[in-house]
Each structure stands twice: as structure tokens, then as C-alpha cells.
Amino acid sequence: MATQQRAIFPRDAGLQVRMLLTLFLLGLLYVALIGALLAAGTGIVLMVVIIGALSFAQLFFSDKLALSAMGAKVVSPQEAPGLHSMIERLCIQADLPKPKIAVADMDVPNAFAVGRSQKTATVACTTGIMRTLSPSELEGVMAHELSHVKHRDVLIMTIASFFASIAATIMQFGFFFGGGDDENPSIIVVLLVSFLVYIISFFLMLALSRYREFAADRGAAVITGRPSALSSALVKISGAMQQVPKRDLREAERMNAFFIVPTSVKGAVQTIFSTHPPIEKRIERLQRLESQLQGTA
Amino acid sequence: MGFLDALLGGKNKKVALPAPDRLFAMTTAQITLETSLGLQHKKSAGIVFQPLGTADFQGILAETEELLRGTAEETGTAVTSSEDQYGYRWLILKDEDFEDLVVSLNTISVALQGSGYGDRLLCAVFPFEEKGKPVYFIYNFKRGAYYPFVPAPGDQARDSERELRLQSQIGAELPFEKDVTRWFPLWEIPL
Numbered sequence: 001m002a003t004q005q006r007a008i009f010p011r012d013a014g015l016q017v018r019m020l021l022t023l024f025l026l027g028l029l030y031v032a033l034i035g036a037l038l039a040a041g042t043g044i045v046l047m048v049v050i051i052g053a054l055s056f057a058q059l060f061f062s063d064k065l066a067l068s069a070m071g072a073k074v075v076s077p078q079e080a081p082g083l084h085s086m087i088e089r090l091c092i093q094a095d096l097p098k099p100k101i102a103v104a105d106m107d108v109p110n111a112f113a114v115g116r117s118q119k120t121a122t123v124a125c126t127t128g129i130m131r132t133l134s135p136s137e138l139e140g141v142m143a144h145e146l147s148h149v150k151h152r153d154v155l156i157m158t159i160a161s162f163f164a165s166i167a168a169t170i171m172q173f174g175f176f177f178g179g180g181d182d183e184n185p186s187i188i189v190v191l192l193v194s195f196l197v198y199i200i201s202f203f204l205m206l207a208l209s210r211y212r213e214f215a216a217d218r219g220a221a222v223i224t225g226r227p228s229a230l231s232s233a234l235v236k237i238s239g240a241m242q243q244v245p246k247r248d249l250r251e252a253e254r255m256n257a258f259f260i261v262p263t264s265v266k267g268a269v270q271t272i273f274s275t276h277p278p279i280e281k282r283i284e285r286l287q288r289l290e291s292q293l294q295g296t297a
Numbered sequence: 298m299g300f301l302d303a304l305l306g307g308k309n310k311k312v313a314l315p316a317p318d319r320l321f322a323m324t325t326a327q328i329t330l331e332t333s334l335g336l337q338h339k340k341s342a343g344i345v346f347q348p349l350g351t352a353d354f355q356g357i358l359a360e361t362e363e364l365l366r367g368t369a370e371e372t373g374t375a376v377t378s379s380e381d382q383y384g385y386r387w388l389i390l391k392d393e394d395f396e397d398l399v400v401s402l403n404t405i406s407v408a409l410q411g412s413g414y415g416d417r418l419l420c421a422v423f424p425f426e427e428k429g430k431p432v433y434f435i436y437n438f439k440r441g442a443y444y445p446f447v448p449a450p451g452d453q454a455r456d457s458e459r460e461l462r463l464q465s466q467i468g469a470e471l472p473f474e475k476d477v478t479r480w481f482p483l484w485e486i487p488l
Contacts, residue, residue: 077453088481095439225349
């Protein structure tokens with residue numbers, strides 16, 4: 001059958017170019033680091049192997065850690081029938097296997113996705129967000145999290161941060177490797193390179209994270225066909241965020257990278273230090289998608 | 298999804314398109330279901346999709362419903378439309394003749410695909426009855442495959458044993474969803 005396909009949203013080339021450039025810069029940076037490490041010799045190679053093993057383990061266990069850190073419990077279809085049905089339909093629409101679904105009993109309205117692959121993914125949300133949002137808004141948020149799963153964001157961010165954590169470890173413990181070895185001046189170079197790699201990769205990682213948030217917003221709009229529902233969810237969540245007592249925020253701080261909205265909204269923190277783009281920017285883009293959808297753009 | 302797509306956060310251009318149309322396989326399978334397995338079709342069928350809130354989409358939907366009502370005189374197929382609690386639109390067809398049901402479902406899916414909205418289609422649902430209990434066959438448009446869905450008494454419970462047995466009984470005659478993890482239930486089917 002001849003099927004005419006109209007993409008409901010055209011490709012966002014600008015976003016993809018920026019993401020590719022960020023990945024390229026990260027890669028370049030890491031090549032420099034590897035070069036310096038090789039020059040430094042065996043002690044450090046061993047350390048790279050150890051960190052490699054740790055990162056690997058992190059990929060396998062971080063989802064459970066993250067869930068328990070948030071106090072999120074996996075819920076059965078009987079316990080949360082509405083949430084399960086909603087996600088099942090989104091999965092059919094997005095052509096994804098159904099992830100595990102977890103709920104955290106806390107007032108902070110938020111949602112996140114964990115898991116290294118599509119098959120092992122878990123999407124979680126707080127009871128706060130279920131109370132705050134309307135069904136179509138919650139659907140937008142869950143579609144955003146499913147997009148993270150579909151785009152394999154946890155895997156990509158873990159790999160991207162692998163070398164950054166090596167650089168960080170060298171900075172912290174590097175002196176021990178060179179300790180007492182006066183004939184090895186290269187350790188100074190390694191430390192210097194590690195320092196630079198750590199600083200630069202820190203900002204590149206944040207940039208990458210922000211781009212992937214935009215991509216997930218876009219993915220959610222494509223899955224649900226309702227960009228405005230996600231916009232209004234973001235408005236509601238960010239508004240509700242500022243009213244939530246500080247104590248809860250601090251507990252939740254560590255989880256920021258996978259949240260739909262970061263939990264600390266201290267005015268407009270300089271965007272370069274942020275894992276998420278500012279809400280206004282995200283809404284602006286979602287509204288652009290809505291205009292494209294309505295054919296008015 | 299390719300490696301580069303994953304790296305770049307997905308193609309993001311569209312969600313999966315309907316797979317090549319294998320909807321019609323149900324026409325012959327229904328005969329087997331009725332004669333050798335004793336499953337009676339309930340003289341109705343449904344198609345569920347995500348309605349877009351745009352004038353263009355609403356227009357195409359209205360045209361399609363109009364088209365179906367137009368042909369209703371010769372086929373005798375009645376169409377009703379409803380929205381479920383998750384915001385999805387159902388078009389429900391009623392007809393004594395099973396083949397007419399499949400043809401009408403196909404008309405709807407072709408109309409939506411032809412105007413570029415194929416990616417909004419979720420499922421077609423065929424309700425059957427086995428000894429007074431409901432048995433559904435669900436056609437997933439994205440994957441071009443059928444799977445059974447047998448609700449069991451109780452809250453969101455399903456009779457997986459019966460579903461798996463149906464797979465071995467009718468699996469050869471229908472393009473069947475091989476991956477059991479994609480046998481998504483649909484609760485509150487208005488059929």
C-alpha cells in the first residue's frame with residue numbers, strides 16, 4: 001500500500017548539530033587524556049581498568065540505587081492501574097517494550113527514568129506529580145521519560161561521563177601514583193591534563209544533558225502529538241517546585257540529572273551550570289512544535 | 298533505531314509507522330476461530346487512535362466518518378465514536394457481517410495513513426466471546442501483528458494461559474506478535 005508519510009514535526013537539525021559537536025569535543029578531549037595516560041605508564045592503566053569495571057557495575061546497579069535513593073517502589077498494574085494503562089498505550093504508540101513502573105511517595109512533583117537499556121528501563125514518578133497534573137499533562141511527562149529510554153540517555157550519559165570520572169580520580173589520587181618517583185616528571189603532565197579534562201568535560205556534559213532534555217521534550221511531543229500538554233505540565237511543575245519545602249529538595253538533589261525538572265530552581269542559575277535547559281526555553285520550543293502541528297508556523 | 302540516531306537522541310521525526318497491512322488476515326482466521334475453536338465474533342470491531350487537536354486532523358476524521366456512513370447503506374455497518382479516559386478516540390463499528398467490519402476498519406486506517414496520520418493509529422480490536430467470556434484479538438498497527446488479550450475476573454487481571462494457548466491454536470493463520478512482552482493489554486475496551 002502506498003503510504004504517504006508526513007512527519008508531524010520536521011527534524012531539528014540545529015539541535016542535532018550542537019549535540020554532535022558536543023560529543024565530538026568530548027571525544028577529542030578524551031583522546032588527549034588517553035594519550036597522556038599512556039605516556040604516564042602502568043599504574044594509571046590499572047586504574048583506568050578499575051574505573052572501567054566500576055562504570056560497568058554502575059550501569060548495572062545504578063537503576064536500583066537511584067530508585068531506592070528516591071524511595072521509589074515498583075508498582076504492579078493492580079496497585080497503579082491508571083498509570084500502567086497510560087504507559088502501555090504510550091509504549092504501543094512509541095513502539096517500545098513496557099518498562100517497569102515505580103512510584104515514590106513524596107510531595108516533590110517529579111518523574112525520572114533509569115536503566116541501561118530499553119528492556120531493563122524503569123520509569124518512575126512521585127505521588128506529588130500525579131496529584132499536581134491532569135491526565136494529559138502526566139501523559140506528556142511520562143512520554144518525555146519514555147523518550148529518554150528510547151534515546152538510551154542513561155547509557156550515553158554514563159559512557160560520556162566515564163572519562164570524566166577517570167580524570168576526576170586522577171586529580172584526587174594522582175599524587176599517590178607518582179609518589180616518591182622523582183624520575184617520572186610525566187605525572188605532572190597527567191595531572192595537568194586531567195585537571196583540564198575534568199573542567200572542560202564538566203561543562204560539555206552539562207551541555208549534552210541539556211540537549212538531550214530538548215530531544216526528550218521533542219520525543220514526547222512526537223509520541224503524544226500534544227506539545228502543549230507537556231508545556232503546561234512544565235509550567236505547573238516549576239510553579240509547584242518553588243513552593244515545596246527546602247528539606248525535600250536537598251534529599252532529592254543527587255537525582256537531578258534524570259529528573260524532568262531539576263529540583264532546585266534558584267532563580268535563573270547560570271544556564272551553563274545546569275543539567276536542564278531553563279523552563280522558558282523548553283516551553284518556547286514546545287510551543288514552536290505546537291505551531292508546526294497546527295500548521296501555523 | 299540506528300547508532301547515530303541513538304547518539305543524537307533519536308530521529309524524532311516521527312513515531313513508528315504502521316507496518317505493511319496485514320489486517321485482512323483476520324477475515325480468514327475468524328472462520329477458524331468460529332468453526333474449530335468455538336469463538337463467536339461479537340458483530341463489532343473497533344479502531345483506537347490518538348486524536349490530534351488540529352483542524353486538519355479533525356477534518357480528515359470527519360470526512361472518514363462521513364465516508365463510512367455513506368457506504369453504510371450497502372454494507373449495513375454502523376459507526377459510533379467515543380473518547381476513552383486516556384484521551385484516545387475509538388471508532389466502533391457494528392455489522393452482522395465480519396468481512397464488512399474488516400473492510401471498514403481498513404477504510405479508516407487507509408484514510409488516516411493516506412493523509413499522513415498513520416503514526417497516530419494505535420490498534421484495531423476484534424471482540425470475541427468464548428463461553429460467555431470476552432476474548433479480544435488486538436492488531437498493533439505499528440508492528441503489523443496480532444495478539445490475543447483475555448481479561449480475567451479481578452482488577453486488571455488477564456488469563457495469560459488462555460492467551461498463550463490461542464497463540465498455538467491460531468498463530469499459524471495470523472501474523473502473530475512473537476514478542477510476548479509486546480502483548481499490551483487494553484483495559485476498558487468499549488466493545
